Amino acid sequence: MANEPSFPAYADFWPFYLGQHRRRATRLFHITGTLLALLAILNAVANLDIGWLLAAPFIGYGFAWAAHMFIEKNHPATFAHPLWSLRGDFHLLWLWLTGQLEGELMRRGIMT
Secondary structure, eight states: TTOOOSSSSSSHHHHHHHHHEEEEHHHHHHHHHHHHHHHHHHHHHHHHHHHHHHHHHHHHHHHHHHHIIIIOSOOOTTTTTTHHHHHHHHHHHHHHHHHHHHHHHHHTTTTO
């Protein structure tokens, strides 16, 4: 995307990432997709089934991109910042799992 901002470090990218995920439903779709993708990877390893491994990105990104298209109505950061966006997905998941997400959102002024 030509108009995407650039970021010198992940710490600079993170507030942008959160800003692209302002709606609770968007965040929940991302969390669900990330968890399901991780489960697909675990299933692939446990059962030596490459099909689940190949499905994992489609599962994770399918949920995330659907949220951006239908809920958030913006463009996923994945296209311009694929690695930092993936890291952001795991960061978001970790904060949610540890009960820190709401505090981080409030600290950043993102509550919807």
